[in-house]
Amino acid sequence: MFYHDKKLQYTVKVDKPDPRFARALQQAIGGIEGEIRVCLQYLFQAWNSRGPVRYRDMLLNTGTEEIAHIEMLATAVCLNLEGASSSVIETIVGNDPLMEKIMGGGDPRHFLSGGMGALASDANGVPFNGSWVVSSGNIAADMYANVMAEATGRTLATRLYEMTDDAGMKDMLSFLIARDTMHQQQWLAVLEELGHGDIRGVHPIPNSFPQSQEHQEFSYAFVDTNIDPDSPSVGQNRRWTQGQSLDGRSEFREIKAQPVGSEPQLGPPIPEGHAQTEQIERAGQKY
Amino acid sequence: MFYHDKKLQYTVKVDKPDPRFARALQQAIGGIEGEIRVCLQYLFQAWNSRGPVRYRDMLLNTGTEEIAHIEMLATAVCLNLEGASSSVIETIVGNDPLMEKIMGGGDPRHFLSGGMGALASDANGVPFNGSWVVSSGNIAADMYANVMAEATGRTLATRLYEMTDDAGMKDMLSFLIARDTMHQQQWLAVLEELGHGDIRGVHPIPNSFPQSQEHQEFSYAFVDTNIDPDSPSVGQNRRWTQGQSLDGRSEFREIKAQPVGSEPQLGPPIPEGHAQTEQIERAGQKY
Amino acid sequence: MFYHDKKLQYTVKVDKPDPRFARALQQAIGGIEGEIRVCLQYLFQAWNSRGPVRYRDMLLNTGTEEIAHIEMLATAVCLNLEGASSSVIETIVGNDPLMEKIMGGGDPRHFLSGGMGALASDANGVPFNGSWVVSSGNIAADMYANVMAEATGRTLATRLYEMTDDAGMKDMLSFLIARDTMHQQQWLAVLEELGHGDIRGVHPIPNSFPQSQEHQEFSYAFVDTNIDPDSPSVGQNRRWTQGQSLDGRSEFREIKAQPVGSEPQLGPPIPEGHAQTEQIERAGQKY
């Protein structure tokens, strides 16, 4: 069973809104490398889990954490779609002509279908597809599917990091990249535990991204989202909560899930989006 | 941000496993009327919410509850796929030839792809599609989308109820039908609050299903999944937490989310599914 | 059975062709809020209708009308793709930088796959998907699905209206918005008739769009597309053809379907599109 908190797992701030970056972020929400996929993948693997309970527990914790990542990215899309002035937009992507040409414009459905809100789609507006959710019944196959998801996911996050010079977005991405580091490590730790090699010294993929640019205090911490005091998720003897990390760069530790970010504050609806009058008139009201 | 508990929101028990019913249940997981859709729909509407905060709060609470419904149904699929004996299966659907012919067999991918686990697909194996997640930026349009989702969803649940004579499955469905009752009522309550008519006396759709067969203690209760003591979800003055229900049959009330069910216990992997040896050998271990 | 007329239901004129607006219009053709969806949804609901005949009749009439809306929009796409001069295109979207950035370019498949013709896809080129066609067998659930489709559809149409300053396109959209007003009203009238509340006073969604900008002579008229003199669609005693409209702003009335627009005249194929030589050479010929 699941619970929530109104605050974000980590701060989401946008200094210079850019609808093109909003479009790019969609890949991390509804794309095959995105957070809806890993969220559902880990949760289905947990729910379908047959065998020792330790893996079910681990998957439930991380699957639950991923919902918070979708939430952060959806909030980031909304903020990037907010009423930017012309001059701001002109300077967002900067002078790199390749980036400029690759992005073209934003996603027209952000306005047409969403009224300046996020969609369950990728950066081209292609909807999320449930076929991407891998839960094979074989724990080792599943773990490789998870490593692969985090490896392509972290690669995507580093590319998004390179596309923006917005300080808030870079900060958010450096948190998400750190979490992808940990998740890669923990799935590999399960593989090691299952006899799939001695994986010590393996750096997170892509290894060309300097770890100094990720929020390293979150890079080796297992986040425990279980709030039941009678039935703790993890105790002793977990490879992914203690001891040296697989890459040899730190120590694994375990932290209770708690929000670093605050409750998101979106701007009011834009008039052209034709929200209901009541939304527009009462947009300033707390309740 | 999100949290979990290892127990189920409500009990899931299967007396007579039936892979055909497992297939039918998939419609309520990954179909257009299913729980992944409402879960993501309510959460995206919350995350994209612009206007008074009361609706964002309400959507977050119910979106979070829906994750627990996917979990219950995935568990029910797994249990229906467990090693039934021949004689049991033969008598499941009973003597209704129409039902028999309509169902044919189960979903071969439950075995081939899932190793006897649930999929993010519908009753025909068609994957969940993100295009179904409606978040329009207009609160009234969204509420009608939500009423429609719960109306088709409750209709689906009553049809599943008619297809089975398994006591455990009927019990689970009578809980889910009750929750669909409440969710229909609460979205209509928002519409009423927004001036969309006087909706008193409206019975939940379908009105041909006897409410005596649903767990009525859950039919008019708003479930609060927010665990932050500093920032409560709801306080005074909510149409959907107090006063007479729209259908005039009860009083709305609010309850804190808490599990009625227990931690699920799935059987061990079947040999033909070729899980890893470690899963099979350690299937009896708690951790 | 179905018949046609070569004229359009309403005039479609484009003063300043804009391939970007052609792309945006695709959302109203092949998107989830679009006309193919409502057309097929109403027709399938009619064909599957079990119960009193009055609803089957109503659905057939409106489903048939929607085919004419797809036709209008496809024509509008074709005209927006016609040989615009550079200077015209530059000034289309105007000075709103957000709109400019959101649209980016047009849909390359309009040229590559369609030779400057419309597609059965949305504004991102994602194909129409039959899963969106809701026909549940429960008339109330279907009516909420229809209200929702028209609520999101009318919201989309008002957003398209805001995106363009082309007089012809604004004129066409103000007709389509009026039809969406009526369709919302008529599905709500069925709900009222079925005991789903007293919906008097409900304004069409979105209520922030000034009705003075829609063609109000079409806002409360039920269009009867049935041409069989022996078996009229509707007679006395229909809530949606007489009496005060639900929003209290007008009187419902019924009109026989007849074209206001004329037969469309598309320009000749552009040379780069490589139509057949015969099409190019004989493009001026009436037959």
Place this chain on the structure above:
Amino acid sequence: MFYHDKKLQYTVKVDKPDPRFARALQQAIGGIEGEIRVCLQYLFQAWNSRGPVRYRDMLLNTGTEEIAHIEMLATAVCLNLEGASSSVIETIVGNDPLMEKIMGGGDPRHFLSGGMGALASDANGVPFNGSWVVSSGNIAADMYANVMAEATGRTLATRLYEMTDDAGMKDMLSFLIARDTMHQQQWLAVLEELGHGDIRGVHPIPNSFPQSQEHQEFSYAFVDTNIDPDSPSVGQNRRWTQGQSLDGRSEFREIKAQPVGSEPQLGPPIPEGHAQTEQIERAGQKY
């Protein structure tokens, strides 16, 4: 613009309802060889037509006719889903074990999602996909796309014909097969007119189906669905309305569209499908 009549283009009668045949018929509705595809394909080709008007006219006529074919097939699905007794169902498919095994059961979504109604999907429940609608802007490419659609469509119809021994279904299919004969002939006639060979003597595909089993009075008749007396669709000098048919077996002729079938009469909702009470109670009422 479009109109309708409440009667069917041809009689649809089911003597021995079979949900498995209902499932098979879905391929002809929402499959890639099905009627939604040809309907939208011909209409989009008409709406996008650039060049001489004769082809636009022809396409509009036939595209409109195809809507009536979807209607017939949807009605056939509904009738095949009606309350058959056990003994009837057992004997439907007969003794051919291959057919028996290939069909398995029906489509569970006919019950779960449709309440015993047709869907916009294929025989496996895969939704209709707009990408199948080919309108290339090149008239010859389009005509080959249309021949191909009718060739695979007629092949499908003959296979459905072989699967059933229900007299009503065979009768309906022999009409649809005849229409596919004509449609193949007429697209080929355009190709011949455009200089694509001397196609005389070409028999309809598949040529192994005995034409004596199709309703040959409809096999060489162009159906004119245009009801505007001021602007007739076709006049003199059309290869597809007069003269010897391409296969040399008959003479082309032109007939005004008119219904042979009557208004469909579906049975009442089954109780397990949970329609609204009002549908069930008033199912016998004409209005």
Place this chain on the structure above:
Amino acid sequence: MFYHDKKLQYTVKVDKPDPRFARALQQAIGGIEGEIRVCLQYLFQAWNSRGPVRYRDMLLNTGTEEIAHIEMLATAVCLNLEGASSSVIETIVGNDPLMEKIMGGGDPRHFLSGGMGALASDANGVPFNGSWVVSSGNIAADMYANVMAEATGRTLATRLYEMTDDAGMKDMLSFLIARDTMHQQQWLAVLEELGHGDIRGVHPIPNSFPQSQEHQEFSYAFVDTNIDPDSPSVGQNRRWTQGQSLDGRSEFREIKAQPVGSEPQLGPPIPEGHAQTEQIERAGQKY
């Protein structure tokens, strides 16, 4: 550039045709774990390869081999669909009621759309989807994607092996399982070469399938499909063509691709499938 041979890579023989097994085999053709996916995935990774040429070469060799696997499985589907007698079919799946119920029937589109031929779809008729083709530009992420594809693919193949007692099918699958063993080993070997751990001793996934049941002469052989004598694929110093295999059970070696199977011989079209008369009459002719 690519070439072919008319013979199969390995023998495909079916003793007891079963349309249900034909359906199950489709998962290995067009499913997410199937051969079209790995074929396109390895080829796209090769074509997009940036970095040292050794990996491009390796990927081209194995991507080319996978086309032959699609060919074998498509042939197996065709043979399983051939005119089996009733008694044979009844005894295929045997007495396991779970298997029986899970399979239900075959895929009706094998007959309706394919005329007893294979489709580019999965076991539920859901079409192959190009989103599954992962080529990330990061060689390590790609290799994990490949290990995952072979791990879920080999698990699928072992489940198919368990579903059948047809000697020919078991023989074919024991070849394909052996190739999946090698492909897992070779992608892991690249990871080891790139510093991703010491993977010695890792058994192929699933490790619960006895390797004695796979054709072990193919389990550790790299198949070189390159026919250009001037530009050999591989030479010295490849971890995956020489030395001890990663699992320590054998020695890697390299073999030139050559067919073990013969040219497939399918039966004539069945009359109910309405092939062209010329196909039926000339079915016995060599050319």
Place this chain on the structure above:
Amino acid sequence: MFYHDKKLQYTVKVDKPDPRFARALQQAIGGIEGEIRVCLQYLFQAWNSRGPVRYRDMLLNTGTEEIAHIEMLATAVCLNLEGASSSVIETIVGNDPLMEKIMGGGDPRHFLSGGMGALASDANGVPFNGSWVVSSGNIAADMYANVMAEATGRTLATRLYEMTDDAGMKDMLSFLIARDTMHQQQWLAVLEELGHGDIRGVHPIPNSFPQSQEHQEFSYAFVDTNIDPDSPSVGQNRRWTQGQSLDGRSEFREIKAQPVGSEPQLGPPIPEGHAQTEQIERAGQKY
């Protein structure tokens, strides 16, 4: 069974890289008119072929050739994505404002998901869909499906030719257009052989593209990709390997498949794409 060569079938050179043209080329890779579709379509038709062997042989040869076309186009996408300078990009599409507006930008997933590599998707990022692979079991229906695929495919290629003024891209496209000419001719030749008319004098579609702009030495040559000396593909008495071409413009001939192009040389990964360090450092190494 299949083999490869490391060289391309024809030269692929890009003088002025343009990510927008890379996006447009995707339509010819993963679009419905694209090469993955024809490749799989011809191969599945071959594998499913029942009847005289001559058609199976022909289909295998051409299906195998099409893999090489996907390879050429994927290489062209990669080269168009390489580090172009700003000034180059600005001048690519030239002064045609319609083209400029239609293209907008490139595909962001080329960078985000592919690290500057090709995808199995169309020009809008919509994934390739296996439903497009037509193999009906009826040889005449299949041949019309093939003519249609080549007619829309050649039309697409001529439109791509018009969109670019890059000499290398025009050269590659004039080769591919020539191959489409031949493939149209050969499928029509089968239809003629099967009695589908006298197709002499039929020019390839679109007939408005001057054949002087295609590489005519490849326009009437059947490419034999079969490398088995013991079992030649074709011998005497094939309509498509000798005699006058159907359009009367040349003589058919047969050539053994051999590469005209060389082994592709892609640039190193761009730093922002975060390939693995080993790829970047060793990018200059032959092996």
